[in-house]
Amino acid sequence: MTNLSNTTIAAPTRRIRWSRLxxxxxxxxxxxxxxxxxxxxxxxxxxxxxxxxxNGPQLVIGSQFDDNLKDAMVKAxxxxxENTGMSMLINSMILGLGFALGKIIIGMMAAYALVYxxxxxxxxxxxxxxxxxxxxxxxxxxxxxxxxxxLGLLNTYTGLIVPLIASATATFFFRQFFRSVPxxxxxxxxxxxxxxxxxxxxxxxxxxxxxxAAMFIIMFVYGWNQYLWPTMIxxxxxxxxxxxxxxxxxxxxxxxxxxxxxxxNMLALIAILPPVAVVIFFQSWxxxxxTESDK
Amino acid sequence: xxxxxxxxxxxPILLLVPQLLIIAVFFYWPxxxxxxxxxxxxxxxxxxxxxxxLENYTDLAQSSEYLKITRFTxxxxxxxxxxSLALALLLAVKADTVIRGARTYRTLLMWVYAVAPPVAGFIxxxxxxxxxxPLTDIARAIGWDFKLGxxxxxxxxxxxxxxxxxxxxxxxxxxxxxxQSIPKSVREAALIDNRSASGRFWDVTFPxxxxxxxxxxxxxxxxxxxxxxxxxxxxxxxxxxxxxxxLVYKVYVDGFRGNDLGGSxxxxxxxxxxxxxxxxxxxxxxxxxxHYT
Numbered sequence: 206m207t208n209l210s211n212t213t214i215a216a217p218t219r220r221i222r223w224s225r226l227x228x229x230x231x232x233x234x235x236x237x238x239x240x241x242x243x244x245x246x247x248x249x250x251x252x253x254x255x256x257x258x259x260n261g262p263q264l265v266i267g268s269q270f271d272d273n274l275k276d277a278m279v280k281a282x283x284x285x286x287e288n289t290g291m292s293m294l295i296n297s298m299i300l301g302l303g304f305a306l307g308k309i310i311i312g313m314m315a316a317y318a319l320v321y322x323x324x325x326x327x328x329x330x331x332x333x334x335x336x337x338x339x340x341x342x343x344x345x346x347x348x349x350x351x352x353x354x355x356l357g358l359l360n361t362y363t364g365l366i367v368p369l370i371a372s373a374t375a376t377f378f379f380r381q382f383f384r385s386v387p388x389x390x391x392x393x394x395x396x397x398x399x400x401x402x403x404x405x406x407x408x409x410x411x412x413x414x415x416x417x418a419a420m421f422i423i424m425f426v427y428g429w430n431q432y433l434w435p436t437m438i439x440x441x442x443x444x445x446x447x448x449x450x451x452x453x454x455x456x457x458x459x460x461x462x463x464x465x466x467x468x469x470n471m472l473a474l475i476a477i478l479p480p481v482a483v484v485i486f487f488q489s490w491x492x493x494x495x496t497e498s499d500k
Numbered sequence: 501x502x503x504x505x506x507x508x509x510x511x512p513i514l515l516l517v518p519q520l521l522i523i524a525v526f527f528y529w530p531x532x533x534x535x536x537x538x539x540x541x542x543x544x545x546x547x548x549x550x551x552x553x554l555e556n557y558t559d560l561a562q563s564s565e566y567l568k569i570t571r572f573t574x575x576x577x578x579x580x581x582x583x584s585l586a587l588a589l590l591l592a593v594k595a596d597t598v599i600r601g602a603r604t605y606r607t608l609l610m611w612v613y614a615v616a617p618p619v620a621g622f623i624x625x626x627x628x629x630x631x632x633x634p635l636t637d638i639a640r641a642i643g644w645d646f647k648l649g650x651x652x653x654x655x656x657x658x659x660x661x662x663x664x665x666x667x668x669x670x671x672x673x674x675x676x677x678x679x680q681s682i683p684k685s686v687r688e689a690a691l692i693d694n695r696s697a698s699g700r701f702w703d704v705t706f707p708x709x710x711x712x713x714x715x716x717x718x719x720x721x722x723x724x725x726x727x728x729x730x731x732x733x734x735x736x737x738x739x740x741x742x743x744x745x746x747l748v749y750k751v752y753v754d755g756f757r758g759n760d761l762g763g764s765x766x767x768x769x770x771x772x773x774x775x776x777x778x779x780x781x782x783x784x785x786x787x788x789x790x791h792y793t
Binding site: 239260314353400455485 | 506507509511513515516518519520522523525527528530531533537590591594595597600605606609610612616617618619623625626627632633665674677697722733734738748752755761765768771772775776
Protein backbone atom coordinates (compact mmCIF):
# COMPACT_ATOMS: atom_id res chain seq x y z
CA MET A 206 0.00 0.00 0.00
CA THR A 207 2.64 2.46 1.00
CA ASN A 208 4.79 2.00 -2.08
CA LEU A 209 1.90 3.24 -4.18
CA SER A 210 3.18 6.80 -4.05
CA ASN A 211 6.36 5.59 -5.69
CA THR A 212 4.47 5.02 -8.89
CA THR A 213 3.42 8.64 -9.29
CA ILE A 214 6.51 9.46 -11.32
CA ALA A 215 4.61 11.45 -13.91
CA ALA A 216 3.98 14.48 -11.69
CA PRO A 217 6.69 17.12 -11.42
CA THR A 218 9.13 16.02 -8.71
CA ARG A 219 9.27 19.38 -7.02
CA ARG A 220 5.58 19.49 -6.09
CA ILE A 221 5.73 15.98 -4.72
CA ARG A 222 8.65 16.85 -2.49
CA TRP A 223 6.73 19.76 -0.99
CA SER A 224 3.63 17.73 -0.26
CA ARG A 225 5.83 14.97 1.17
CA LEU A 226 7.43 17.51 3.45
CA UNK A 227 3.99 18.64 4.58
CA UNK A 228 3.02 15.03 5.32
CA UNK A 229 6.05 14.66 7.54
CA UNK A 230 5.39 18.00 9.21
CA UNK A 231 1.85 16.93 10.13
CA UNK A 232 3.05 13.56 11.43
CA UNK A 233 5.83 15.13 13.46
CA UNK A 234 3.42 17.67 14.94
CA UNK A 235 1.01 14.85 15.85
CA UNK A 236 3.78 12.78 17.40
CA UNK A 237 4.97 15.75 19.46
CA UNK A 238 1.41 16.51 20.61
CA UNK A 239 1.28 13.01 22.05
CA UNK A 240 4.87 12.80 23.24
CA UNK A 241 5.64 16.15 24.91
CA UNK A 242 3.49 15.52 28.02
CA UNK A 243 5.41 12.30 28.64
CA UNK A 244 8.74 14.09 28.20
CA UNK A 245 7.67 16.64 30.79
CA UNK A 246 6.85 13.88 33.26
CA UNK A 247 10.22 12.29 32.49
CA UNK A 248 12.16 15.51 32.96
CA UNK A 249 10.59 16.29 36.30
CA UNK A 250 11.52 12.87 37.63
CA UNK A 251 15.18 13.86 37.32
CA UNK A 252 15.10 17.12 39.24
CA UNK A 253 14.51 18.10 42.84
CA UNK A 254 11.05 19.20 43.94
CA UNK A 255 12.24 22.73 44.75
CA UNK A 256 13.63 23.13 41.26
CA UNK A 257 10.41 21.91 39.66
CA UNK A 258 8.30 24.14 41.86
CA UNK A 259 10.36 27.21 40.99
CA ASN A 260 11.02 26.75 37.29
CA GLY A 261 8.71 24.04 36.05
CA PRO A 262 10.00 21.61 33.44
CA GLN A 263 13.36 22.59 31.92
CA LEU A 264 15.43 21.36 29.03
CA VAL A 265 18.11 19.82 31.24
CA ILE A 266 18.28 16.33 32.65
CA GLY A 267 18.83 16.47 36.39
CA SER A 268 20.62 14.04 38.62
CA GLN A 269 17.79 13.16 41.00
CA PHE A 270 16.37 10.22 39.06
CA ASP A 271 17.58 7.52 41.45
CA ASP A 272 16.58 9.48 44.58
CA ASN A 273 13.11 10.09 43.19
CA LEU A 274 12.83 6.46 42.19
CA LYS A 275 13.79 5.32 45.66
CA ASP A 276 11.30 7.76 47.19
CA ALA A 277 8.55 6.57 44.90
CA MET A 278 9.11 2.90 45.56
CA VAL A 279 9.66 2.98 49.33
CA LYS A 280 7.78 6.00 50.66
CA ALA A 281 4.04 5.81 51.32
CA UNK A 282 1.62 8.68 50.91
CA UNK A 283 -1.35 7.51 52.98
CA UNK A 284 -1.99 7.26 56.68
CA UNK A 285 -1.22 3.59 57.06
CA UNK A 286 2.15 3.79 55.35
CA GLU A 287 1.29 0.73 53.30
CA ASN A 288 0.73 2.18 49.85
CA THR A 289 4.31 2.43 48.73
CA GLY A 290 5.11 2.43 45.02
CA MET A 291 6.32 -1.13 45.40
CA SER A 292 3.07 -2.44 46.88
CA MET A 293 0.99 -0.51 44.34
CA LEU A 294 3.11 -1.90 41.51
CA ILE A 295 2.56 -5.45 42.77
CA ASN A 296 -1.19 -4.88 43.06
CA SER A 297 -1.32 -3.43 39.55
CA MET A 298 0.51 -6.49 38.24
CA ILE A 299 -1.90 -8.82 40.04
CA LEU A 300 -4.88 -6.94 38.64
CA GLY A 301 -3.52 -6.76 35.08
CA LEU A 302 -2.37 -10.38 34.91
CA GLY A 303 -5.29 -11.80 36.90
CA PHE A 304 -7.82 -9.97 34.78
CA ALA A 305 -6.19 -10.94 31.48
CA LEU A 306 -5.76 -14.60 32.42
CA GLY A 307 -9.21 -14.91 33.98
CA LYS A 308 -10.90 -13.32 31.03
CA ILE A 309 -9.06 -15.46 28.49
CA ILE A 310 -9.55 -18.76 30.33
CA ILE A 311 -13.23 -18.20 31.05
CA GLY A 312 -13.85 -16.76 27.59
CA MET A 313 -12.15 -19.66 25.79
CA MET A 314 -14.05 -22.23 27.83
CA ALA A 315 -17.42 -20.65 27.15
CA ALA A 316 -16.68 -20.03 23.48
CA TYR A 317 -15.52 -23.63 23.03
CA ALA A 318 -18.74 -24.90 24.58
CA LEU A 319 -20.87 -22.62 22.39
CA VAL A 320 -19.18 -23.42 19.09
CA TYR A 321 -18.24 -27.08 19.27
CA UNK A 322 -21.09 -28.75 21.13
CA UNK A 323 -24.71 -29.40 20.28
CA UNK A 324 -26.54 -28.07 23.27
CA UNK A 325 -30.27 -27.68 23.71
CA UNK A 326 -30.04 -24.37 25.54
CA UNK A 327 -27.10 -23.04 23.49
CA UNK A 328 -29.12 -20.16 22.05
CA UNK A 329 -30.30 -19.07 25.48
CA UNK A 330 -26.76 -19.22 26.87
CA UNK A 331 -25.54 -17.28 23.85
CA UNK A 332 -27.97 -14.41 24.43
CA UNK A 333 -27.42 -14.39 28.18
CA UNK A 334 -23.69 -14.06 27.60
CA UNK A 335 -23.73 -11.54 24.79
CA UNK A 336 -26.24 -9.19 26.35
CA UNK A 337 -23.40 -8.30 28.73
CA UNK A 338 -21.64 -6.57 25.83
CA UNK A 339 -24.35 -3.92 25.88
CA UNK A 340 -23.90 -2.43 29.33
CA UNK A 341 -20.51 -1.28 30.62
CA UNK A 342 -19.69 -1.68 34.31
CA UNK A 343 -19.93 2.08 34.83
CA UNK A 344 -23.71 2.17 34.50
CA UNK A 345 -24.26 -0.55 37.12
CA UNK A 346 -21.41 0.45 39.37
CA UNK A 347 -23.32 1.08 42.60
CA UNK A 348 -25.40 -2.09 42.68
CA UNK A 349 -22.25 -4.04 41.76
CA UNK A 350 -20.54 -2.45 44.73
CA UNK A 351 -23.42 -3.35 47.06
CA UNK A 352 -23.34 -6.95 45.89
CA UNK A 353 -19.58 -7.18 46.30
CA UNK A 354 -20.07 -5.79 49.80
CA UNK A 355 -22.76 -8.37 50.61
CA LEU A 356 -20.47 -11.14 49.43
CA GLY A 357 -17.65 -9.81 51.62
CA LEU A 358 -15.40 -9.05 48.65
CA LEU A 359 -14.31 -5.53 49.60
CA ASN A 360 -10.54 -5.18 49.74
CA THR A 361 -9.88 -8.61 48.26
CA TYR A 362 -8.23 -9.52 44.99
CA THR A 363 -11.29 -11.59 44.07
CA GLY A 364 -13.53 -8.56 44.49
CA LEU A 365 -11.08 -6.47 42.50
CA ILE A 366 -10.79 -8.82 39.54
CA VAL A 367 -13.89 -11.03 39.17
CA PRO A 368 -16.61 -8.37 38.70
CA LEU A 369 -14.52 -6.81 35.95
CA ILE A 370 -14.55 -10.15 34.12
CA ALA A 371 -18.36 -10.09 33.96
CA SER A 372 -18.57 -9.06 30.33
CA ALA A 373 -18.22 -11.21 27.29
CA THR A 374 -15.68 -9.40 25.13
CA ALA A 375 -13.16 -12.24 25.16
CA THR A 376 -15.89 -14.86 24.77
CA PHE A 377 -17.23 -13.07 21.73
CA PHE A 378 -13.78 -12.74 20.23
CA PHE A 379 -12.91 -16.43 20.70
CA ARG A 380 -16.30 -17.48 19.37
CA GLN A 381 -15.64 -15.55 16.16
CA PHE A 382 -12.21 -17.10 15.90
CA PHE A 383 -13.34 -20.67 16.57
CA ARG A 384 -16.01 -20.32 13.93
CA SER A 385 -13.37 -19.41 11.36
CA VAL A 386 -11.43 -22.60 12.07
CA PRO A 387 -12.14 -25.12 9.26
CA UNK A 388 -14.75 -27.71 10.20
CA UNK A 389 -12.73 -30.50 8.63
CA UNK A 390 -10.39 -30.32 11.60
CA UNK A 391 -13.09 -31.42 14.05
CA UNK A 392 -14.27 -34.14 11.70
CA UNK A 393 -10.76 -35.42 11.19
CA UNK A 394 -10.12 -35.35 14.92
CA UNK A 395 -13.29 -37.28 15.61
CA UNK A 396 -12.49 -39.89 12.98
CA UNK A 397 -9.10 -40.32 14.58
CA UNK A 398 -10.87 -40.94 17.85
CA UNK A 399 -9.97 -37.73 19.64
CA UNK A 400 -12.39 -36.59 22.32
CA UNK A 401 -13.34 -32.97 22.99
CA UNK A 402 -10.63 -32.45 25.59
CA UNK A 403 -7.87 -33.85 23.39
CA UNK A 404 -9.10 -31.83 20.41
CA UNK A 405 -9.02 -28.64 22.44
CA UNK A 406 -5.55 -29.19 23.89
CA UNK A 407 -3.82 -30.67 20.83
CA UNK A 408 -5.45 -28.77 17.99
CA UNK A 409 -7.54 -25.76 18.93
CA UNK A 410 -5.33 -24.21 21.61
CA UNK A 411 -2.15 -24.30 19.48
CA UNK A 412 -4.13 -22.81 16.57
CA UNK A 413 -5.31 -19.96 18.79
CA UNK A 414 -1.84 -18.92 20.00
CA UNK A 415 -1.69 -15.61 18.12
CA UNK A 416 -5.24 -14.75 19.12
CA UNK A 417 -4.52 -15.55 22.75
CA ALA A 418 -1.46 -13.30 22.65
CA ALA A 419 -3.41 -10.42 21.10
CA MET A 420 -6.23 -10.81 23.64
CA PHE A 421 -3.74 -10.98 26.47
CA ILE A 422 -2.12 -7.66 25.53
CA ILE A 423 -5.44 -5.85 25.20
CA MET A 424 -6.85 -7.30 28.40
CA PHE A 425 -3.67 -6.68 30.39
CA VAL A 426 -3.72 -3.01 29.42
CA TYR A 427 -7.45 -2.79 30.14
CA GLY A 428 -7.09 -4.41 33.56
CA TRP A 429 -4.02 -2.42 34.55
CA ASN A 430 -5.77 0.83 33.64
CA GLN A 431 -8.98 0.23 35.60
CA TYR A 432 -9.86 3.11 37.88
CA LEU A 433 -13.50 3.46 38.92
CA TRP A 434 -14.02 -0.10 40.16
CA PRO A 435 -10.74 -0.28 42.12
CA THR A 436 -11.55 3.13 43.61
CA MET A 437 -14.78 1.78 45.01
CA ILE A 438 -13.78 -1.72 46.02
CA UNK A 439 -10.39 -1.06 47.64
CA UNK A 440 -10.31 1.22 50.65
CA UNK A 441 -7.35 -0.40 52.42
CA UNK A 442 -4.23 1.37 51.31
CA UNK A 443 -2.25 -1.84 50.95
CA UNK A 444 -4.72 -2.89 48.23
CA UNK A 445 -4.24 0.22 46.06
CA UNK A 446 -3.10 -0.18 42.48
CA UNK A 447 -0.94 2.50 40.85
CA UNK A 448 -3.83 3.81 38.80
CA UNK A 449 -6.19 3.79 41.77
CA UNK A 450 -3.55 5.52 43.90
CA UNK A 451 -3.20 8.37 41.41
CA UNK A 452 -5.70 10.51 43.28
CA UNK A 453 -3.54 10.39 46.36
CA UNK A 454 -0.54 11.12 44.18
CA UNK A 455 -2.25 14.29 42.97
CA UNK A 456 -2.83 15.26 46.57
CA UNK A 457 0.92 15.14 47.09
CA UNK A 458 1.04 18.07 44.71
CA UNK A 459 -1.36 20.00 46.92
CA UNK A 460 0.65 19.89 50.14
CA UNK A 461 1.30 23.01 52.13
CA UNK A 462 5.05 22.50 51.93
CA UNK A 463 6.93 21.75 48.76
CA UNK A 464 4.83 19.59 46.45
CA UNK A 465 6.51 16.23 45.89
CA UNK A 466 6.76 16.48 42.12
CA UNK A 467 9.66 14.06 41.82
CA UNK A 468 7.96 11.24 43.65
CA UNK A 469 4.49 11.87 42.18
CA ASN A 470 5.72 12.04 38.61
CA MET A 471 7.87 8.98 39.11
CA LEU A 472 4.78 7.06 40.26
CA ALA A 473 2.85 8.28 37.24
CA LEU A 474 5.73 7.13 35.06
CA ILE A 475 5.71 3.68 36.68
CA ALA A 476 1.95 3.50 36.09
CA ILE A 477 2.46 4.34 32.40
CA LEU A 478 5.48 2.23 31.49
CA PRO A 479 4.39 -1.44 31.76
CA PRO A 480 1.24 -1.20 29.60
CA VAL A 481 2.97 1.10 27.10
CA ALA A 482 5.93 -1.27 26.86
CA VAL A 483 3.62 -4.21 26.22
CA VAL A 484 1.79 -2.31 23.48
CA ILE A 485 5.00 -1.17 21.78
CA PHE A 486 6.86 -4.49 21.94
CA PHE A 487 3.93 -6.57 20.72
CA GLN A 488 2.64 -3.91 18.36
CA SER A 489 1.61 -6.11 15.45
CA TRP A 490 -0.26 -8.60 17.65
CA UNK A 491 -1.88 -5.79 19.54
CA UNK A 492 -3.10 -3.95 16.44
CA UNK A 493 -4.38 -7.17 14.92
CA UNK A 494 -6.22 -8.11 18.08
CA UNK A 495 -7.70 -4.66 18.53
CA THR A 496 -8.92 -4.09 14.99
CA GLU A 497 -10.22 -7.62 14.51
CA SER A 498 -11.90 -8.15 17.84
CA ASP A 499 -13.92 -4.98 18.09
CA LYS A 500 -15.58 -5.14 14.73
CA UNK B 501 -25.44 -23.39 14.20
CA UNK B 502 -24.72 -25.97 11.57
CA UNK B 503 -21.43 -27.23 12.78
CA UNK B 504 -19.90 -30.58 13.29
CA UNK B 505 -19.50 -30.94 17.00
CA UNK B 506 -19.17 -33.23 19.93
CA UNK B 507 -22.20 -34.78 21.55
CA UNK B 508 -21.01 -34.95 25.15
CA UNK B 509 -23.43 -33.01 27.33
CA UNK B 510 -21.72 -32.69 30.70
CA UNK B 511 -18.55 -31.09 29.37
CA PRO B 512 -20.07 -28.01 27.68
CA ILE B 513 -22.20 -27.37 30.74
CA LEU B 514 -19.11 -27.55 32.89
CA LEU B 515 -17.33 -25.17 30.53
CA LEU B 516 -20.17 -22.66 30.53
CA VAL B 517 -20.76 -22.63 34.27
CA PRO B 518 -17.95 -20.20 35.28
CA GLN B 519 -18.95 -17.63 32.68
CA LEU B 520 -22.66 -17.88 33.42
CA LEU B 521 -22.07 -17.76 37.16
CA ILE B 522 -19.95 -14.60 36.95
CA ILE B 523 -22.37 -12.74 34.70
CA ALA B 524 -25.35 -13.84 36.80
CA VAL B 525 -23.79 -12.50 40.00
CA PHE B 526 -21.98 -9.44 38.66
CA PHE B 527 -24.07 -8.47 35.66
CA TYR B 528 -27.72 -9.52 35.87
CA TRP B 529 -28.09 -9.17 39.62
CA PRO B 530 -26.70 -5.59 39.71
CA UNK B 531 -28.66 -4.57 36.61
CA UNK B 532 -31.93 -5.82 38.08
CA UNK B 533 -31.00 -4.35 41.44
CA UNK B 534 -30.45 -0.91 39.86
CA UNK B 535 -33.78 -1.10 38.09
CA UNK B 536 -35.51 -2.12 41.30
CA UNK B 537 -33.97 0.45 43.64
CA UNK B 538 -34.71 3.23 41.16
CA UNK B 539 -38.34 2.87 42.27
CA UNK B 540 -37.51 3.19 45.96
CA UNK B 541 -36.49 5.98 48.26
CA UNK B 542 -33.64 4.86 50.49
CA UNK B 543 -33.43 6.05 54.04
CA UNK B 544 -30.13 7.91 54.35
CA UNK B 545 -29.44 6.27 57.71
CA UNK B 546 -30.03 2.78 56.39
CA UNK B 547 -33.46 2.12 57.90
CA UNK B 548 -35.10 0.41 54.98
CA UNK B 549 -36.66 1.97 51.94
CA UNK B 550 -40.08 3.02 50.70
CA UNK B 551 -41.66 2.42 47.32
CA UNK B 552 -42.06 5.74 45.53
CA UNK B 553 -42.91 4.62 42.00
CA LEU B 554 -41.53 6.92 39.34
CA GLU B 555 -40.68 9.73 41.75
CA ASN B 556 -36.91 9.32 41.34
CA TYR B 557 -37.33 9.72 37.58
CA THR B 558 -39.64 12.73 37.75
CA ASP B 559 -37.22 14.33 40.23
CA LEU B 560 -34.46 13.85 37.68
CA ALA B 561 -36.50 15.30 34.86
CA GLN B 562 -37.29 18.39 36.94
CA SER B 563 -33.83 18.88 38.40
CA SER B 564 -32.16 21.89 36.82
CA GLU B 565 -28.78 20.60 37.96
CA TYR B 566 -29.31 17.31 36.15
CA LEU B 567 -30.37 19.21 33.05
CA LYS B 568 -27.23 21.32 33.22
CA ILE B 569 -25.05 18.22 33.58
CA THR B 570 -26.83 16.54 30.68
CA ARG B 571 -26.22 19.58 28.54
CA PHE B 572 -22.55 19.65 29.47
CA THR B 573 -22.24 15.91 28.77
CA UNK B 574 -23.71 16.33 25.29
CA UNK B 575 -21.40 19.22 24.40
CA UNK B 576 -18.40 17.45 25.91
CA UNK B 577 -19.18 14.24 24.01
CA UNK B 578 -19.59 16.08 20.71
CA UNK B 579 -16.33 18.01 21.10
CA UNK B 580 -14.27 15.01 22.19
CA UNK B 581 -15.70 12.79 19.46
CA UNK B 582 -15.26 15.35 16.71
CA UNK B 583 -11.72 16.42 17.54
CA SER B 584 -10.34 13.00 18.28
CA LEU B 585 -11.83 11.55 15.08
CA ALA B 586 -10.72 14.45 12.88
CA LEU B 587 -7.16 14.55 14.23
CA ALA B 588 -6.80 10.78 14.03
CA LEU B 589 -8.10 10.68 10.46
CA LEU B 590 -5.66 13.37 9.37
CA LEU B 591 -2.74 11.57 11.00
CA ALA B 592 -3.79 8.17 9.64
CA VAL B 593 -4.05 9.47 6.07
CA LYS B 594 -0.59 11.01 6.35
CA ALA B 595 0.90 7.94 8.03
CA ASP B 596 -0.52 5.84 5.22
CA THR B 597 1.18 7.89 2.50
CA VAL B 598 4.69 8.31 3.87
CA ILE B 599 7.23 5.56 3.42
CA ARG B 600 10.23 6.81 5.32
CA GLY B 601 9.77 6.47 9.06
CA ALA B 602 6.32 4.89 8.71
CA ARG B 603 6.93 2.41 11.53
CA THR B 604 8.36 5.05 13.85
CA TYR B 605 5.40 7.35 13.29
CA ARG B 606 3.00 4.49 13.91
CA THR B 607 4.63 3.70 17.25
CA LEU B 608 4.79 7.36 18.26
CA LEU B 609 1.14 7.85 17.43
CA MET B 610 -0.27 4.80 19.17
CA TRP B 611 1.50 4.38 22.52
CA VAL B 612 -0.86 6.73 24.37
CA TYR B 613 -3.52 4.04 23.95
CA ALA B 614 -1.98 2.29 26.96
CA VAL B 615 -2.07 5.30 29.30
CA ALA B 616 -4.81 5.03 31.93
CA PRO B 617 -7.39 7.87 31.87
CA PRO B 618 -6.65 9.08 35.43
CA VAL B 619 -2.92 9.11 34.64
CA ALA B 620 -3.76 11.18 31.56
CA GLY B 621 -5.66 13.49 33.90
CA PHE B 622 -2.63 13.68 36.16
CA ILE B 623 -0.46 14.68 33.22
CA UNK B 624 -3.14 17.25 32.39
CA UNK B 625 -2.68 18.73 35.86
CA UNK B 626 1.02 19.20 35.10
CA UNK B 627 0.42 20.67 31.66
CA UNK B 628 -2.11 23.14 33.08
CA UNK B 629 -0.16 23.87 36.28
CA UNK B 630 -1.07 27.34 37.47
CA UNK B 631 2.47 28.70 37.77
CA UNK B 632 4.50 26.89 35.08
CA UNK B 633 2.28 24.57 33.07
CA PRO B 634 3.31 24.74 29.40
CA LEU B 635 -0.30 24.95 28.22
CA THR B 636 -1.13 27.64 30.79
CA ASP B 637 1.85 29.57 29.46
CA ILE B 638 0.61 29.24 25.90
CA ALA B 639 -2.87 30.37 26.94
CA ARG B 640 -1.34 33.35 28.75
CA ALA B 641 0.68 34.27 25.67
CA ILE B 642 -2.58 34.79 23.79
CA GLY B 643 -4.09 36.71 26.68
CA TRP B 644 -6.17 33.90 28.20
CA ASP B 645 -5.78 33.72 31.97
CA PHE B 646 -6.27 29.97 32.25
CA LYS B 647 -7.44 28.77 35.68
CA LEU B 648 -7.89 25.02 35.92
CA GLY B 649 -10.33 24.00 38.64
CA UNK B 650 -11.51 27.55 39.27
CA UNK B 651 -13.12 28.68 36.05
CA UNK B 652 -15.86 26.39 34.68
CA UNK B 653 -15.00 26.88 31.02
CA UNK B 654 -11.26 26.57 31.57
CA UNK B 655 -11.71 23.29 33.41
CA UNK B 656 -14.04 22.04 30.67
CA UNK B 657 -11.45 22.98 28.03
CA UNK B 658 -8.77 21.07 29.89
CA UNK B 659 -11.09 18.04 30.14
CA UNK B 660 -11.71 18.09 26.40
CA UNK B 661 -8.02 18.48 25.52
CA UNK B 662 -6.89 15.66 27.80
CA UNK B 663 -9.72 13.39 26.62
CA UNK B 664 -8.82 14.03 22.98
CA UNK B 665 -5.13 13.41 23.68
CA UNK B 666 -6.04 10.05 25.20
CA UNK B 667 -8.44 9.01 22.43
CA UNK B 668 -6.57 10.00 19.23
CA UNK B 669 -4.37 6.85 19.23
CA UNK B 670 -7.29 4.39 19.28
CA UNK B 671 -8.95 6.15 16.36
CA UNK B 672 -5.61 6.38 14.58
CA UNK B 673 -5.06 2.62 14.82
CA UNK B 674 -8.51 1.85 13.44
CA UNK B 675 -8.35 4.44 10.64
CA UNK B 676 -4.90 3.28 9.59
CA UNK B 677 -5.97 -0.34 9.48
CA UNK B 678 -9.07 0.72 7.55
CA UNK B 679 -6.94 2.63 5.05
CA GLN B 680 -4.56 -0.27 4.62
CA SER B 681 -7.40 -2.63 3.85
CA ILE B 682 -8.48 -0.57 0.82
CA PRO B 683 -7.45 -2.74 -2.15
CA LYS B 684 -4.49 -1.57 -4.20
CA SER B 685 -6.49 -1.89 -7.42
CA VAL B 686 -9.06 0.61 -6.16
CA ARG B 687 -6.34 3.11 -5.29
CA GLU B 688 -4.66 2.73 -8.64
CA ALA B 689 -7.93 3.18 -10.48
CA ALA B 690 -8.59 6.33 -8.47
CA LEU B 691 -5.12 7.58 -9.26
CA ILE B 692 -5.84 7.30 -12.99
CA ASP B 693 -9.26 8.94 -12.74
CA ASN B 694 -8.46 11.79 -10.43
CA ARG B 695 -5.26 13.75 -10.34
CA SER B 696 -5.88 15.78 -7.22
CA ALA B 697 -5.02 14.11 -3.94
CA SER B 698 -7.79 15.82 -1.98
CA GLY B 699 -10.31 14.90 -4.67
CA ARG B 700 -9.22 11.28 -4.43
CA PHE B 701 -9.56 11.41 -0.69
CA TRP B 702 -13.13 12.76 -0.60
CA ASP B 703 -14.41 10.73 -3.57
CA VAL B 704 -12.79 7.37 -2.94
CA THR B 705 -10.99 6.98 0.38
CA PHE B 706 -13.50 8.73 2.61
CA PRO B 707 -16.57 6.72 1.51
CA UNK B 708 -14.58 3.50 1.81
CA UNK B 709 -13.63 4.47 5.35
CA UNK B 710 -17.25 5.14 6.32
CA UNK B 711 -17.83 1.76 8.01
CA UNK B 712 -14.72 2.28 10.16
CA UNK B 713 -15.84 5.85 10.83
CA UNK B 714 -19.31 4.89 12.03
CA UNK B 715 -17.97 2.11 14.16
CA UNK B 716 -15.53 4.60 15.71
CA UNK B 717 -18.29 7.14 16.19
CA UNK B 718 -20.09 4.78 18.58
CA UNK B 719 -16.82 3.81 20.28
CA UNK B 720 -15.96 7.48 20.81
CA UNK B 721 -19.37 8.42 22.16
CA UNK B 722 -19.14 5.54 24.63
CA UNK B 723 -15.62 6.65 25.53
CA UNK B 724 -16.64 10.25 26.15
CA UNK B 725 -19.62 9.14 28.24
CA UNK B 726 -17.97 6.48 30.38
CA UNK B 727 -14.20 6.12 30.11
CA UNK B 728 -13.45 9.79 30.74
CA UNK B 729 -14.44 9.30 34.38
CA UNK B 730 -10.82 8.94 35.44
CA UNK B 731 -9.73 12.05 33.55
CA UNK B 732 -12.49 14.16 35.08
CA UNK B 733 -11.93 12.82 38.58
CA UNK B 734 -8.22 13.64 38.57
CA UNK B 735 -8.59 17.01 36.86
CA UNK B 736 -11.02 18.17 39.55
CA UNK B 737 -8.89 16.39 42.18
CA UNK B 738 -11.86 14.38 43.42
CA UNK B 739 -13.74 17.50 44.46
CA UNK B 740 -16.37 18.30 41.83
CA UNK B 741 -17.72 21.46 43.52
CA UNK B 742 -18.81 23.84 40.79
CA UNK B 743 -16.66 22.14 38.18
CA UNK B 744 -18.16 20.55 35.10
CA UNK B 745 -19.08 16.89 35.39
CA UNK B 746 -20.56 14.23 33.14
CA LEU B 747 -23.58 12.01 33.77
CA VAL B 748 -21.48 9.05 34.88
CA TYR B 749 -19.58 11.22 37.34
CA LYS B 750 -22.92 12.39 38.73
CA VAL B 751 -24.05 8.78 39.29
CA TYR B 752 -20.88 8.22 41.29
CA VAL B 753 -21.14 11.45 43.26
CA ASP B 754 -24.81 10.99 44.19
CA GLY B 755 -24.67 7.31 44.97
CA PHE B 756 -21.27 6.92 46.55
CA ARG B 757 -20.75 10.27 48.21
CA GLY B 758 -24.28 11.60 48.65
CA ASN B 759 -25.86 8.27 49.58
CA ASP B 760 -28.87 8.99 47.36
CA LEU B 761 -29.20 5.39 46.17
CA GLY B 762 -32.62 5.73 44.60
CA GLY B 763 -31.74 8.83 42.59
CA SER B 764 -28.40 7.39 41.60
CA UNK B 765 -30.05 4.14 40.48
CA UNK B 766 -32.56 6.08 38.39
CA UNK B 767 -29.61 7.83 36.74
CA UNK B 768 -27.98 4.44 36.13
CA UNK B 769 -31.13 3.23 34.42
CA UNK B 770 -31.25 6.35 32.26
CA UNK B 771 -27.65 5.67 31.20
CA UNK B 772 -28.46 2.01 30.52
CA UNK B 773 -31.28 3.04 28.21
CA UNK B 774 -28.95 5.50 26.51
CA UNK B 775 -26.30 2.84 25.90
CA UNK B 776 -28.90 0.35 24.66
CA UNK B 777 -30.25 2.96 22.25
CA UNK B 778 -26.74 3.64 20.96
CA UNK B 779 -26.10 -0.05 20.42
CA UNK B 780 -29.38 -0.58 18.61
CA UNK B 781 -28.57 2.45 16.48
CA UNK B 782 -25.20 0.96 15.69
CA UNK B 783 -26.60 -2.39 14.66
CA UNK B 784 -29.67 -1.26 12.76
CA UNK B 785 -29.24 2.04 11.05
CA UNK B 786 -25.54 2.08 10.46
CA UNK B 787 -25.27 -1.48 9.15
CA UNK B 788 -28.06 -0.87 6.68
CA UNK B 789 -26.92 2.42 5.20
CA UNK B 790 -23.23 1.95 4.83
CA HIS B 791 -22.02 -0.05 1.88
CA TYR B 792 -19.20 -2.37 2.62
CA THR B 793 -16.90 -3.26 -0.20
